[in-house]
Amino acid sequence: MAEDLNWAIGGEAGDGIDSTGKIFAQALSRAGRHVYTSKDFASRIRGGYTAYKIRTSVDDIQSVVDRLDVLVALTQRTIDENLDELHEGSAIIYDGERSWEAEIPDEMTAVDVPLKSLAEDAGGAIMRNVVALGAACAIANFDVEYLDEALEKRFGGKGSKIVENNKKAARLGEEYVEENYDLDHLGYDLETTDNDYVLLNGNEAIGMGALAAGCRFYAGYPITPATTIMEYLTGRIEEYGGHVVQAEDELSAINMALGGARAGARSMTATSGAGIDLMTETFGLVATSETPMVICDVQRSGPSTGMPTKQEQGDLNMALYGGHGEVPRFVVAPTSITECFWKTIEAFNLAEKYQTPVFLVSDLAMSVTEQTFPPEAFDMDAVEIDRGKLVDDDTIDEWLDEQGRFRAHAVTDDGVSPRAIPGTTDGAHMSTGLEHDELGRRTEAQDERVRQVDKRYRKVETAQEREDWEYREFGNPDADDLVISWGSNEGALVEALGYLEEEGTDIRVISVPYIFPRPDLTDEVEAADDVIVVECNATGQFADLIEHDTLTRVKRINKYTGVRFKADELAEEITDQLAAEVPAK
Amino acid sequence: MSSDVRFTDFKSDKQPTWCPGCGDFGTMNGMMKALAETGNDPDNTFVVAGIGCSGKIGTYMHSYALHGVHGRALPVGTGVKMARPDIEVMVAGGDGDGYSIGAGHFVHAVRRNVDMSYIVMDNRIYGLTKGQASPTSRSDFETSTTPEGPKQPPVNPLALALASGASFIAQSFASDALRHQEIVQQAIEHDGFGFVNVFSPCVTFNDVDTYDYFRDNLVDLEEAGHDPSDYEAAKEVILDSDKEYQGVMYQDENSVPYHEQHGVTEDMSEIPDGAPEDAMDLVREFY
Numbered sequence: 026m027a028e029d030l031n032w033a034i035g036g037e038a039g040d041g042i043d044s045t046g047k048i049f050a051q052a053l054s055r056a057g058r059h060v061y062t063s064k065d066f067a068s069r070i071r072g073g074y075t076a077y078k079i080r081t082s083v084d085d086i087q088s089v090v091d092r093l094d095v096l097v098a099l100t101q102r103t104i105d106e107n108l109d110e111l112h113e114g115s116a117i118i119y120d121g122e123r124s125w126e127a128e129i130p131d132e133m134t135a136v137d138v139p140l141k142s143l144a145e146d147a148g149g150a151i152m153r154n155v156v157a158l159g160a161a162c163a164i165a166n167f168d169v170e171y172l173d174e175a176l177e178k179r180f181g182g183k184g185s186k187i188v189e190n191n192k193k194a195a196r197l198g199e200e201y202v203e204e205n206y207d208l209d210h211l212g213y214d215l216e217t218t219d220n221d222y223v224l225l226n227g228n229e230a231i232g233m234g235a236l237a238a239g240c241r242f243y244a245g246y247p248i249t250p251a252t253t254i255m256e257y258l259t260g261r262i263e264e265y266g267g268h269v270v271q272a273e274d275e276l277s278a279i280n281m282a283l284g285g286a287r288a289g290a291r292s293m294t295a296t297s298g299a300g301i302d303l304m305t306e307t308f309g310l311v312a313t314s315e316t317p318m319v320i321c322d323v324q325r326s327g328p329s330t331g332m333p334t335k336q337e338q339g340d341l342n343m344a345l346y347g348g349h350g351e352v353p354r355f356v357v358a359p360t361s362i363t364e365c366f367w368k369t370i371e372a373f374n375l376a377e378k379y380q381t382p383v384f385l386v387s388d389l390a391m392s393v394t395e396q397t398f399p400p401e402a403f404d405m406d407a408v409e410i411d412r413g414k415l416v417d418d419d420t421i422d423e424w425l426d427e428q429g430r431f432r433a434h435a436v437t438d439d440g441v442s443p444r445a446i447p448g449t450t451d452g453a454h455m456s457t458g459l460e461h462d463e464l465g466r467r468t469e470a471q472d473e474r475v476r477q478v479d480k481r482y483r484k485v486e487t488a489q490e491r492e493d494w495e496y497r498e499f500g501n502p503d504a505d506d507l508v509i510s511w512g513s514n515e516g517a518l519v520e521a522l523g524y525l526e527e528e529g530t531d532i533r534v535i536s537v538p539y540i541f542p543r544p545d546l547t548d549e550v551e552a553a554d555d556v557i558v559v560e561c562n563a564t565g566q567f568a569d570l571i572e573h574d575t576l577t578r579v580k581r582i583n584k585y586t587g588v589r590f591k592a593d594e595l596a597e598e599i600t601d602q603l604a605a606e607v608p609a610k
Numbered sequence: 611m612s613s614d615v616r617f618t619d620f621k622s623d624k625q626p627t628w629c630p631g632c633g634d635f636g637t638m639n640g641m642m643k644a645l646a647e648t649g650n651d652p653d654n655t656f657v658v659a660g661i662g663c664s665g666k667i668g669t670y671m672h673s674y675a676l677h678g679v680h681g682r683a684l685p686v687g688t689g690v691k692m693a694r695p696d697i698e699v700m701v702a703g704g705d706g707d708g709y710s711i712g713a714g715h716f717v718h719a720v721r722r723n724v725d726m727s728y729i730v731m732d733n734r735i736y737g738l739t740k741g742q743a744s745p746t747s748r749s750d751f752e753t754s755t756t757p758e759g760p761k762q763p764p765v766n767p768l769a770l771a772l773a774s775g776a777s778f779i780a781q782s783f784a785s786d787a788l789r790h791q792e793i794v795q796q797a798i799e800h801d802g803f804g805f806v807n808v809f810s811p812c813v814t815f816n817d818v819d820t821y822d823y824f825r826d827n828l829v830d831l832e833e834a835g836h837d838p839s840d841y842e843a844a845k846e847v848i849l850d851s852d853k854e855y856q857g858v859m860y861q862d863e864n865s866v867p868y869h870e871q872h873g874v875t876e877d878m879s880e881i882p883d884g885a886p887e888d889a890m891d892l893v894r895e896f897y
């Protein structure tokens with residue numbers, strides 16, 4: 026109990042829930058504690074319940090659990106929504122002076138703090154959330170000083186007076202609780218360490234990866250949950266000579282990125298749901314014109330506008346098969362926040378090495394979750410850039426035909442052609458979505474068509490051989506039962522291992538970051554007694570792929586409630602599935 | 611960039627498949643001449659084309675080029691120019707391509723004022739799909755899909771541009787070779803989005819908006835003494851639906867192109883071999 030603390034603040038959207046939560050998360054991170062955050066939010070801006078949840082431990086944590094220890098409730102709904110997760114030892118901070126009368130179950134500890142009045146004492150009612158943070162520190166036995174740095178970070182831009190007032194507000198909250206309550210029996214005592222951590226979410230990691238990878242042009246159109254990638258890049262990409270354009274729609278965004286890429290810049294767009302549908306029109310053009318670019322899909326619940334603020338992994342088939350005709354592509358799906366960084370870099374390298382569109386498929390849970398990492402997890406010295414067969418004035422000659430024309434779509438053994446960007450002498454050439462010959466000129470000649478289609482697919486074959494389509498492995502490699510997952514489920518699964526171990530259940534976990542091409546898991550599947558595929562969708566799109574690849578029936582755990590997997594819940598589901606009858610192989 | 615570039619350097623070795631007599635021949639010649647005349651060469655020029663008979667222009671010209679999907683040429687051109695302010699960008703397409711499926715992009719490209727030229731071959735018909743009504747077709751113009759005419763007023767692309775905050779609006783006629791070339795040249799030289807609507811007759815599917823019709827009805831604004839810097843005068847000619855005009859209708863002398871407003875000046879194709887030198891700062895931001 027002393028190690029883990031599950032804390033949350035909840036209220037109406039517009040109450041500053043997010044920034045307050047973030048301040049506390051940063052303070053915990055500064056204290057050398059691991060932090061894993063999650064958010065409950067509705068698709069509206071004002072009104073509507075919203076919560077920011079933090080799980081913190083000195084141990085590494087990678088998922089959420091079904092428990093809340095300290096809750097700052099700005100509304101009754103915050104309490105009601107979380108009743109399942111509250112327990113006897115839970116403390117609930119609320120403002121009894123406000124007009125609502127908190128209904129708090131008897132067995133829990135009600136901590137009535139005059140948030141608003143204390144905030145006013147500190148300089149303004151607006152700081153009531155910070156008073157609540159101070160109160161939370163008192164309950165958790167966590168030194169309020171750790172909040173200071175986070176408050177400076179948050180309010181530094183508004184002047185030292187504001188920062189000082191906020192620090193005072195936190196202390197007033199802490200003092201009030203210490204003076205009026207004796208909560209030692211709750212037993213919360215947050216240990217601190219000297220570890221240095223950074224705290225970031227998956228979209229920030231993608232944005233940071235893009236900058237590290239040399240992405241200099243980004244065009245996008247706002248859509249939840251992809252927008253924060255654009256927000257991250259805006260204001261930062263300029264430092265590296267780049268630029269972000271907010272396009273008029275997704276059709277425009279992907280076409281702008283295509284233009285940037287053809288002009289030689291590492292270019293990217295990101296979207297979700299309906300936006301991916303719109304981009305599909307241009308997807309085939311990107312592939313056929315052999316333009317290297319990264320298209321990021323941060324999945325949310327579909328179809329149509331579905332549940333825009335809820336988790337799902339339902340776009341796998343779209344990424345694999347979307348677009349008319351047959352389109353060679355790569356589909357890469359990071360499995361954690363650090364992988365969001367590394368796989369983004371890899372996506373840019375793959376795009377340029379093979380001159381194809383690369384789908385970078387993330388999901389809502391990863392995009393909004395903030396997690397702590399040692400800074401070395403994002404070691405910039407390890408970043409490698411591979412721009413592929415880019416020719417220049419000196420190397421272009423070998424790719425010119427007898428008439429001195431550049432063979433932009435030269436048919437090569439590995440399927441990869443030379444690439445000349447504008448300004449390269451003698452490199453002028455046409456790129457088109459029409460079928461074309463080596464020079465990029467339209468053709469409908471049967472043999473030429475076949476040569477070009479084969480050439481484009483040969484890139485995938487080459488990549489399949491040359492690249493390392495590895496997977497990540499956890500648990501006991503010799504266990505009889507195998508659980509396979511993709512995307513953000515990895516964290517919950519890794520933690521579920523602990524719960525399963527306690528019950529004496531041993532499993533091997535394989536987490537796959539590559540959807541196409543992907544590692545061949547036939548041997549692994551055949552060696553296992555039971556195989557379970559875990560994913561956040563209703564139909565088991567990844568399970569279908571595994572069955573297709575291995576000609577073996579697998580068990581499935583599918584969640585499509587809009588909420589991500591929790592570690593304890595997943596452990597239970599795995600136990601149930603292992604007990605269930607094995608589907609016919 | 612060499613100074614001895616001839617306009618034929620911008621010609622590809624593909625023979626156009628346009629119908630003999632199509633206005634697009636003249637339109638393209640003027641574009642190539644204007645590019646050569648303004649000191650560009652194929653290796654520093656990027657031509658983006660739409661879809662339609664008009665969009666085939668990219669195939670018949672020689673430069674860095676992209677022939678994209680229907681209606682989306684302007685965003686591609688925008689992307690090219692953002693990444694490479696050093697490259698001359700020209701976007702070309704038809705009236706269906708630009709004012710129907712691409713109308714949204716048109717409005718936004720205009721208001722962004724990216725420094726590129728946009729040449730629309732307006733034949734007031736869909737040519738490539740064999741003669742359906744286009745957004746600029748007359749309301750009583752009978753086509754395969756509008757047997758009694760569209761019964762809607764045509765789009766006025768010049769007015770649309772003006773309303774969207776255009777900094778350069780012009781119109782030319784494919785067959786008035788010299789004037790057409792001059793006008794395209796001015797669009798290229800304009801600091802910002804240089805928009806030219808070109809009357810480019812479709813000899814196969816449009817027997818109303820013909821060469822003869824334009825020859826008989828065209829009023830040259832230069833000869834008429836029009837002052838393109840006079841916004842009110844521009845508004846008047848642009849909204850005058852009784853006459854057909856050629857020439858520069860409006861040019862904002864204070865136009866500041868997108869890249870200057872936003873400080874986009876670098877060649878974005880150059881990136882370091884590994885992560886940028888101070889990249890660890892990006893990580894430290896998250897402390």
Ligand SMILES: Cc1ncc(C[n+]2csc(CCOP(=O)(O)OP(=O)(O)O)c2C)c(N)n1
Binds near residue numbers: 664665704706739
């Ligand atoms: C998404 C999409 N819809 C429809 C088409 C079919 N299409 C090809 S060209 C064209 C119209 C072209 O008209 P316009 O832009 O006026 O050019 P023109 O052929 O007259 O020069 C259409 C509808 C297409 N290629 N793509």
Ligand code: SF4
Binds near residue numbers: 815
């Ligand atoms: S159909 Fe019309 S627009 Fe197309 S090439 Fe023939 S004349 Fe030109």
